[in-house]
Amino acid sequence: MRLARSLLLHGALVAAATLTLLPLAWMVAASLVPAGGSSDLLANLRSGSLTLAHYDALFTRLDLARTLANSAGLAATVTAISVFVNALAGYAFAKLRFAGRDRLFRGLVATLVIPGQLGMLPLFLLLKQLGLVNTYAGVVIPGVASVFGIFLVRQYALSIPQSLLDAARIDGAGELRIFASIVLPLLRPILVTLAIFTFLGTWNDFLWPLVVLTDDRLYTLPVALANLLGEHVQDVELMMAGAVLTVAPVVVLFAALQRYYMQGIVTSGLRE
């Protein structure tokens, strides 16, 4: 009975996992077979005629190395800035006293229901006035601070012992000094979590870069890939190489820092 149930359970688990991974496996396999080979993928895999030609074409003919660098640079920049800015604010909302603090925080959290698209049109016009449309800065600017990030840091910072901060104040340390040498190290786990969220979010973002970037030399990978589809829709294998190039870096990053990522979802999801 127990054995039968275990078999059934693991059968279901393996079947579900296979179905889940199948599209990703197909993407990788299709990117490695010669042009036109993806329609009979298994035959091509069995005959062992694998090739890296499509990746080669991406980097030589289509100049996607620049696009890859754009994506990486922009995601890293947004992450660095926003983690720092959100850490400052999240800590202050948890541990420093100032007039109207809790009301302000509740007000901020209420804005989490505002979808990003709501302010997108005027934001575009604003950046146009500032001459930032079609620049890297235009992509970075909306990500400089986020209510979600402040919320995440604040919930975590609540657990910092007040006595630790008071002791440092008695020793004459300034607030910035306390933040840099005591608070930041304590916040490290949640900042790593926030950094992964932000990096993946920026890397995967599509609508805003699509709106704000018009010059294909500035494109990020998702925008370039959607654009590439227009001319190369028949080149299945080439498109799959592009998809792998777009997906692989974030999958590797996730695999390396999985623990922090999963914990972050639970923290943000259950402390409502």
Added chain:
Amino acid sequence: MRRRANPAWLFVAPALAAIALFLFVPVFASLLLSFTDFDIYAVAALRNLRFVGFANYQTLLAEPLFWQALRNTLYFVAVGGPLSVAASLAAALLVNARLARCRPLFRTAFFLPVVTTLVAIAVVWRYLYHPRIGLINQLLAGFGVAPIDWLGDPHWAMPAILLMSIWKNFGFNMIIFVAGLQAIPERLYEAASLDGAGPWRQFRYVTLPMLAPTALFVAVMTMIGGFQLFAEPYVMTQGGPSNHTLSVVLLMFQEGFRYWNMGYAAAIAFVLFAILLAGTALQLKLRPLGGGPT
């Protein structure tokens, strides 16, 4: 001493300034924008701008294309939402089962689609759905199913996008459900077991009621995400065939950034926001009816 500014403001100022400038001001401006005829001429010179009152909203509500986009989006939310939550719960129950081995491995497998780039994945599924060479039709042919033109057939295009979207997202809610499951005290199951409850009744009378708050959170978040449907139809169908996958955000994007009808597009954004708020309020209100610890 008393006159020195509170250093706390130094900590919150950068974040608050950024949020005010790049979120609050644009959202407020967007509301104003929706009462103007802001178009390509106003982009060129602001003096071409006129206030038109509720004209954009009137046009919108009389426009069949908007209603179609709204119907498509509501279908995506109302059919896809519950299916997605059910898939997440099923996956959570499987990986959290007491007998399950290699849990982290399965959890990671189910979660992997979540971290992938939506645009790239939409490109992949576009090929998976290809009527002739697509993997899905090839697999179905093994069961004797005739080829389906998934993305080209008006009846199948939205369900196809929906299926892809569930595949992409169920892992996220699964993680939240697993955390919810692990928070249920073991003694409740022991007590139910002593009372003679089998696995199904334990699930029905212990697991489900205890998971209700988690399920509510997950349902609201899934709904909010669903209303923002954009990249899937943009990449896979461009809203076709004959606008059967046109979503509200895609319509907003086309009106605003293709045709520069920004006043009109802002009105679309606000109608979407109003529906989103109403949907959230409705779900929070329905909570007492949805079970709760009994």
